[in-house]
Amino acid sequence: MGCGFGIILLFVVHFVDAQTRQSLNGDWLLKDESGEYLDLNAKVPGGIYTDLMNNGVLDNIYAGFNDVEYKWVARSNWSYYTTFEVREALTDYYTINLVLEGVDTFSTILINDVEVGTTQNMFVKYIFNITEQIKVGDNTIEVKFLSPISAADDLAAKHEQNYVVPPECVPDSYKGECHVNYLRKIPASFSWDWGPAFPSVGIWKDIYLQGYYCTLIEYVVAEVLDTGDNWTLSIDTYFSPPADIVGFLGFELETANEPIIVRNWTILTVPNEYGEVVNTTEIVVPKTSVETWWPNGYGKQPLYTLGVSFDSVFDYSYKEIKIGFRKIELIQDELEMGRSFYFQVNDVPVFAMGVNSIPFDILPENSYNQERLNHFMSSVATYTEMNMIRVWGGGVYESDLFYQLADEYGLMIWQDFVFASSMYPADDDFLSNVKSEVNHQVKRIQSHPSLALWGGNNENEGNLASNYFNTADNFEVYKADYIKLYIDTVRDEMRRITKNANFVDSSPSNGIETDSEGYVSLDPGSLIYGDVHFYTNNRDSFDTSIYPIPRFSSEYGFQSLPSVSSWLTVTDNLTDLSINSDFMKHRQHHPDGNDPLKNLIEFQLELPSEDNEYYDEALIYYTQIIQAMSIKIETEHYRRHMGRVDNDGRGYTMGALFWQLNDVWVAPSWSSIDYTGKWKMLHYFVPGFFSQELVTGHANSDNQLEVYHILNKEYGVGEKWINLTIYAWDSFTPVNSTQFVGEFEPVTSTLIATLDIDQYLSDSGCGSVEEARFNCFIHFVAGLGTITLTPSNYFFPSKFKEANLVTSNLEILAVDNFDAEGLRFLIALRADAPCLFVWLDAGDTKGHFLENGFIQHSLVTTVIFVADEPTTVESLQATLTVTHVKDPKYFPTKV
Numbered sequence: 001m002g003c004g005f006g007i008i009l010l011f012v013v014h015f016v017d018a019q020t021r022q023s024l025n026g027d028w029l030l031k032d033e034s035g036e037y038l039d040l041n042a043k044v045p046g047g048i049y050t051d052l053m054n055n056g057v058l059d060n061i062y063a064g065f066n067d068v069e070y071k072w073v074a075r076s077n078w079s080y081y082t083t084f085e086v087r088e089a090l091t092d093y094y095t096i097n098l099v100l101e102g103v104d105t106f107s108t109i110l111i112n113d114v115e116v117g118t119t120q121n122m123f124v125k126y127i128f129n130i131t132e133q134i135k136v137g138d139n140t141i142e143v144k145f146l147s148p149i150s151a152a153d154d155l156a157a158k159h160e161q162n163y164v165v166p167p168e169c170v171p172d173s174y175k176g177e178c179h180v181n182y183l184r185k186i187p188a189s190f191s192w193d194w195g196p197a198f199p200s201v202g203i204w205k206d207i208y209l210q211g212y213y214c215t216l217i218e219y220v221v222a223e224v225l226d227t228g229d230n231w232t233l234s235i236d237t238y239f240s241p242p243a244d245i246v247g248f249l250g251f252e253l254e255t256a257n258e259p260i261i262v263r264n265w266t267i268l269t270v271p272n273e274y275g276e277v278v279n280t281t282e283i284v285v286p287k288t289s290v291e292t293w294w295p296n297g298y299g300k301q302p303l304y305t306l307g308v309s310f311d312s313v314f315d316y317s318y319k320e321i322k323i324g325f326r327k328i329e330l331i332q333d334e335l336e337m338g339r340s341f342y343f344q345v346n347d348v349p350v351f352a353m354g355v356n357s358i359p360f361d362i363l364p365e366n367s368y369n370q371e372r373l374n375h376f377m378s379s380v381a382t383y384t385e386m387n388m389i390r391v392w393g394g395g396v397y398e399s400d401l402f403y404q405l406a407d408e409y410g411l412m413i414w415q416d417f418v419f420a421s422s423m424y425p426a427d428d429d430f431l432s433n434v435k436s437e438v439n440h441q442v443k444r445i446q447s448h449p450s451l452a453l454w455g456g457n458n459e460n461e462g463n464l465a466s467n468y469f470n471t472a473d474n475f476e477v478y479k480a481d482y483i484k485l486y487i488d489t490v491r492d493e494m495r496r497i498t499k500n501a502n503f504v505d506s507s508p509s510n511g512i513e514t515d516s517e518g519y520v521s522l523d524p525g526s527l528i529y530g531d532v533h534f535y536t537n538n539r540d541s542f543d544t545s546i547y548p549i550p551r552f553s554s555e556y557g558f559q560s561l562p563s564v565s566s567w568l569t570v571t572d573n574l575t576d577l578s579i580n581s582d583f584m585k586h587r588q589h590h591p592d593g594n595d596p597l598k599n600l601i602e603f604q605l606e607l608p609s610e611d612n613e614y615y616d617e618a619l620i621y622y623t624q625i626i627q628a629m630s631i632k633i634e635t636e637h638y639r640r641h642m643g644r645v646d647n648d649g650r651g652y653t654m655g656a657l658f659w660q661l662n663d664v665w666v667a668p669s670w671s672s673i674d675y676t677g678k679w680k681m682l683h684y685f686v687p688g689f690f691s692q693e694l695v696t697g698h699a700n701s702d703n704q705l706e707v708y709h710i711l712n713k714e715y716g717v718g719e720k721w722i723n724l725t726i727y728a729w730d731s732f733t734p735v736n737s738t739q740f741v742g743e744f745e746p747v748t749s750t751l752i753a754t755l756d757i758d759q760y761l762s763d764s765g766c767g768s769v770e771e772a773r774f775n776c777f778i779h780f781v782a783g784l785g786t787i788t789l790t791p792s793n794y795f796f797p798s799k800f801k802e803a804n805l806v807t808s809n810l811e812i813l814a815v816d817n818f819d820a821e822g823l824r825f826l827i828a829l830r831a832d833a834p835c836l837f838v839w840l841d842a843g844d845t846k847g848h849f850l851e852n853g854f855i856q857h858s859l860v861t862t863v864i865f866v867a868d869e870p871t872t873v874e875s876l877q878a879t880l881t882v883t884h885v886k887d888p889k890y891f892p893t894k895v
C-alpha cells in the first residue's frame, strides 16, 4: 500500500504518530587510515581535535605553538564508526533516512559496509535513504573522512589544468593551509590573520535516523509582510518526498489575545519544478493582536510561537518556530549625488551600530556552545545599545541558538554567505554544491526576525575590481565566474525561496548601483554608494581627517593585545609576553607583524622605557588604550556625519560596524573581547561611543574644536543643555565651563559650536595661547532639565605624550560585596591627580566592571564589579589590580 491511498484511509485509521526519530549522537569510535590510531573514543556531534585532545593524543590545541605542531592531524584520513540497534518498529516505515545536520566535510558513509552516500559541504544538511540497508538488530555505521588538505589540493590541481583560482595560498605569516576556496568549509579553518589553521573533520551537528511513511514537515519558512492595518504572515511549508498524500495542514499562531488557528485539508502531490513539495499559506494578523519587534534600543523584542502540523492517516509531524512582527528595509534612494544606504525598521530609520563577528570558536563543534554564545550576545546587547551584528563570510552560518539569541536581544543580523577574501571556482559541481547550501541555509534561517540582510560575499567584488589577486589578465573569466556564483546561483536561489529579503552582492559594494554597473563596479568602495571597509595601521589614528566619509562603514578596526590573564591560559612562560618573543611573533599573523601595535601607540603616548620591569604589561595595556580610543574616534567620526552631507556628496552616514567582536584563540587581534571572554578596553568603550545620544568633538583642519550633538532617535522633548567643562591635568577642580542649549531632531548630528582651540582654552584659564592645549582637556555632557542624557565624553586638545600629564598614585581604597549572592562588588579608588584610562583588572576572576578604562577627574570614584560566579572580597582582592597611563610604576621618579 502506498501513500496515494491516504485519501481513502484518512478517516479510517491512524497508523502511527509516535516519535520517528532515533538519534545516533553519543559515543562513537575513531581511527585513522594508516592504522596508527584505532578505536579511540569519540563524541558525536564533535570533531577530530576535541576527540584527540580527550584521548590524550593532543595537548590543548589552543596553547603554545600547537597549531603548527599538530598540522599532521588535518593531513590524515580519519574515520568515525559505531554500532546501533534498530528496533522492529522503525523498519515499518516506507522510508528510513539517515540525516546529518552537519558533516565536515568530505566523507563517504557506509551502513553495514555498504556505501549509502558521500558528503562535500559542511553547510548542507544531508539526507540519505537507507531503507534498503538497515536491518532489525545491530547495524554499523562508518563515516570515512578525506583529509581536507588532500581534498583542497586535489580540487585545485584538477581546476588548475584550466586556470588558477587565487590565492594559491594564504600569506606565510598565517602559517596556514592552501586552497580552502575550493571547499565548502569554514574558510578561516585554514587560518586567517587573527586565527590558526585547524581544519577539522567530524560530524559537527546532530545525526539521526528518521522514519516516515509518506511525508514529514522538512522546513517552515515564515515571512512577515507589512500589509497596512495587518501583517501578512506568509508561510512556506516544505515536505519530504514523496509527499503524495492528503492530510490536514494546521497553523497555530500565539498572539496577545486568542491564538490564530488555521487548519485545512491539503493535497500534497506535485513537486514544483525544483523538486520541492511546498505549501504556501498566508495568514492575516491584525496589527492590534501582536506587538511589534524592534532592534535593541528601539523597543521590545516580542516573539510569538508558530506551530505547524501536518496530520495524515500515515504520519503526524509538527514544527515550531518563533517569529517576530517587523519590517526591515534597506533604503537606497537616489540622492543629489549617489544613493542613500540605510536600514529602516518599521518605518523608522535606524543608524546601524554594531560589530562584525567571526566564528565563536575555531572548532565548529564549539561554535554553538550555549554559555559562550550567551556571554557574547549579552555582552553586545545587554551592556551596549548595539543593534547589529554582521556574521562575516569567512566563518560559518551560525547555529540556531545564535539567531534565537539575536531575535531575543534585538540584534539585527547582516548575514554574509560564506565566501571571503578570495576568488572561487564556478564549475557546475561547485555551483550545484553551493546551491544546495543556499537552499538549506536560507530555509533554516530566514524566518528569524533578526535577519536583516543577506550579503553575497566578503570583499570579493573589491578584490576583483582592484586586481588584488592578479586576476586582471584574465578579468573577463573571473568576472563571469563571479556573476555565475554570487548572482545567478547565490542570489537567485535565495530570492526564489524568500519574498522580501534584503540582499547585497558583496561587502563592500555600491548596493544596487553595483547591479547597474554589471555586478563588478570600478570602485566598489565608492563613498556615495553602499558600504565601505576601511583599515589603516600606519597613520595617526586620532586624526579624524584620515577616515572616509561613507554612507555606511561595515568594517573598520585596530589591533590590540589580549589581557595578561588571557595570555596565561595559553602559555605559562612570562617571557612569552614580550612583544619580541618568538611566541608573540608566532601568534601575530598580520604580515606587518607587531610593529604597527607599537607605532600606533607612539603617535599618541609615551611608553615606559623598555627596561622597566612592567614594560610588557604596560605595552599590552597601551595597545588596548589605542585600540579603544581609535575605534571610538573613528566611530564618532561616522556618527557625526549622520543626517548631513558635504559638497562632494559625502555623508548621510547610517552605519558603523567595527571589526571585530570575538576571537578564536588568544592572539594579537582586532577583537573587543578576548577568546577567554574577558573584555578589552574597547568593549568597555562601546556603551559610550554607541550611546543613542552623544556629545562629541573633534579638531578640524583649522585647529578648531567642532562640537556636535548626535541623536539617533526621538528622546525627550524640549531644549537640551550641553556642558563643556574644562579640567587641568593637575587638578580635580574644573577650570571653567561653558553651556550651550538647543533642540534636536532625531537621526541628526548637529554642529553646536566651533571654537578656536588655543584661544578658547586660554580664555578659559588654561594658560597662554601657546601653552593652554597642553594643560587642559574638555569634558562634554548633555541633558534635559535635571536629567543627564549622554555619557561623559572628552576632547583631548593635544597628544597625550605632549600634554602636561602628572604622575599620579591611584590606590584601591576599599572593596565591598553588596549583594547576598557574592556577585556584585563596589570598588573605591583614590587618585592624587586626574588619571587617564583607569584600568581595573580582576585577573582570572571572571566577570566585568560596569565601567573601565575611564578618566578619573575626582579624588575618589567607585566602580562596580559583577562576577560571573560567586566569589568573596578576599579572593577578588587577591586578583584585583588597577593601573593608569601615568602610573608611577611605569614612570618611576628619577633619583
Ligand SMILES: *[C@@H]1O[C@H](CO)[C@@H](O)[C@H](O)[C@H]1NC(C)=O
Binding pocket: 033, 034, 075, 076, 077, 146, 147, 150
Ligand atoms: C588520504 O586519502 C587520500 C585519498 O585516498 C590519499 O591520497 C592520501 O594519501 C591519504 N592520506 C593519508 C595520510 O593516508
Ligand SMILES: *[C@@H]1O[C@H](CO)[C@@H](O)[C@H](O)[C@H]1NC(C)=O
Binding pocket: 227, 228, 229, 230, 284, 286
Ligand atoms: C485587515 O484585517 C481586518 C480584519 O482584521 C480587515 O477588516 C481588513 O480588511 C484587513 N486589511 C487588509 C489590508 O487586509
Ligand SMILES: *[C@@H]1O[C@H](CO)[C@@H](O)[C@H](O)[C@H]1NC(C)=O
Binding pocket: 094, 095, 096, 129, 130, 131, 132, 241, 242
Ligand atoms: C526510500 O527507499 C525505499 C526503498 O527503496 C523506497 O521504497 C522509498 O520510496 C524511498 N523513499 C523516498 C523518499 O524516495
Ligand SMILES: *[C@@H]1O[C@H](CO)[C@@H](O)[C@H](O)[C@H]1NC(C)=O
Binding pocket: 261, 262, 263, 264, 265
Ligand atoms: C481553512 O481554515 C479556516 C479556519 O479553520 C477556514 O476559515 C477556511 O475557510 C478554510 N479554508 C479552506 C480553503 O478550506
Ligand SMILES: *[C@@H]1O[C@H](CO)[C@@H](O)[C@H](O)[C@H]1NC(C)=O
Binding pocket: 249, 250, 262, 263, 264, 265, 266, 267, 279, 280, 281
Ligand atoms: C496550502 O494549505 C492550505 C491549508 O493550510 C490550503 O488551504 C491550501 O489549499 C494549500 N495550498 C496548496 C497550493 O495546496
Ligand SMILES: *[C@@H]1O[C@H](CO)[C@@H](O)[C@H](O)[C@H]1NC(C)=O
Binding pocket: 573, 574, 575, 576, 581, 582, 583
Ligand atoms: C621561556 O621562554 C623563553 C623564550 O621566550 C625561553 O628562553 C625560556 O627558557 C622559557 N622558560 C621556561 C621556564 O620555559
Ligand SMILES: *[C@@H]1O[C@H](CO)[C@@H](O)[C@H](O)[C@H]1NC(C)=O
Binding pocket: 723, 737, 739, 781, 788
Ligand atoms: C551644566 O552646567 C550648568 C551651568 O554651568 C550647571 O549648573 C550644571 O550643574 C552642569 N551640569 C552638569 C551635569 O555638568
Ligand SMILES: *[C@@H]1O[C@H](CO)[C@@H](O)[C@H](O)[C@H]1NC(C)=O
Binding pocket: 735, 736, 737, 738, 763, 764, 765
Ligand atoms: C571662564 O571663561 C570665560 C570665557 O569663556 C572667562 O571670561 C572667564 O574669565 C573664565 N574664568 C576663569 C576663572 O578663568
